[in-house]
Amino acid sequence: MASARDIPNAQGRAVSHSNFGMSPTSTPQSPTSSFAHASLASRTLEKQLKPFNKPDIKILLLENVNQSGRDLLTAQGYQVEALKTSLPEAELIEKIRDVHVIGIRSKTKLTEKVLREAKNLLVIGCFCIGTNQVDLSYAAKSGIAVFNSPFANSRSVAELVIAEIIVLARQLGDRSNEMHRGTWNKVSNKCWEIRGKTLGIVGYGHIGSQLSVLAEMMGMNVIYYDVVTLMAMGTAKQLPTLDDLLAEADFVTLHVPETPETKNMISSAQFEKMKTGSYLINASRGTVVDIPALIHAMRSGKVAGAAIDVFPHEPAANGDYFNSQLNSWGEDLRGLSNIILTPHIGGSTEEAQRAIGVEVGEALVRYINQGITIGSVNLPEITMRGLTLDEPNHARVIYIHRNVPGVLRKVNEILAEHNVDKQISDSRGDIAYLMADVSNVKTEHIKQISEELEAQSFNILTRVLY
């Protein structure tokens, strides 16, 4: 692996074609014959851009990324290492130094400290919805694109919540546990139908709105609260404040992202405002609910049941880890009645994981091979028609740079001796992304273009694909 410059203040990174251990004058490897997925395979007449030998691209997949994603990346000829778990920080730092691509799910924390060591990293694939585990802004400043799968597991989460509403309303968890211990306890006291009850959805995005439709089909009334004004599905009703929702809902379910604003969004004051005998469901992020406050509200009878899928601290791997060492209140939570505790499985279905593997895998391939950023959560989204096999002496310039005046003039000066067939540029905050297809380029020009662009003070990352 060739070297990459250090990243002073996360700026000025140089990961160009030469970083893949191949000089611009050597012969690129022929494209792999097929892609694993139809939508990629249909572009067979497109020239496969290769600034690198595909086997030189190193990919690390953590947290048991679905086989669909692994197959798709392996079929490209990349080197793919897949691990079932996430890694402790020190090991992660060791491993990330070496790779061009990392694929994670919700547990791996890609903080500034970790990303600072990722000198060769081009792109991060979050094989999930949430991207709170990645320092998106630092990644963008370092020219590292981040992709996720924005809704492939939404339905799975919504279905889990529907199941939990009924399980809580009928105390099924407790009855089942009793039977497992040999106890017959036939009761109807405080067991309810869900028909006619009110579901309060906090966060009416992909999951919340999907859940809204399912809940109405089950005969529930739906109210929701969101920071954005959103169109109601069916006869659902948006309420102006969280407090309004808490006062009216029989079941409160949380579907907001992890942000500073949602930290402990449901704490003692909010439990006070909930109806006595109501229920709480959290399948969003562990930081959203103050768990000691929940324990108190359940012990006092204010809250009649809860389903919790996500926790402030979650173990890196499967095993006997859900104890008081992981979260100080672990034993207290486990000791409550009518509480469903699940190990962050909201999106864990075969359908969702397969779809996520393909969606994120394809986004990674498009980015690595062609520089397309559609679907990126931290860089401007840009696409450009692929070069075709009829265009042999063309190169694609990809330039991630600081969004400052004068860049386009300078870039066009550098490209002036070539024919710029097409060019597109967009910015997102301080970061801008430019793609240009230039014709009539020889291999020595590629080196020159690349070096001149990298030398500019506003350079973050230069890649020239050909």
Ligand SMILES: NC(=O)C1=CN([C@@H]2O[C@H](COP(=O)(O)OP(=O)(O)OC[C@H]3O[C@@H](n4cnc5c(N)ncnc54)[C@H](O)[C@@H]3O)[C@@H](O)[C@H]2O)C=CC1
């Ligand atoms: N348990 C699991 O396995 C899974 C958990 N998730 C979690 O669920 C979250 C929601 O997922 P989606 O519905 O796909 O996200 P989304 O982005 O489509 O919707 C989130 C909604 O929350 C709203 N929101 C943001 N901050 C808010 C606040 N302070 N108060 C009220 N509303 C606020 C947004 O306006 C948006 O409408 C994800 O961010 C992720 O953390 C997602 C998938 C699986």
Ligand SMILES: O=C(O)CCC(=O)C(=O)O
């Ligand atoms: O399945 C996973 O690992 C994470 C699911 C999740 O929380 C998400 O998609 O944001």
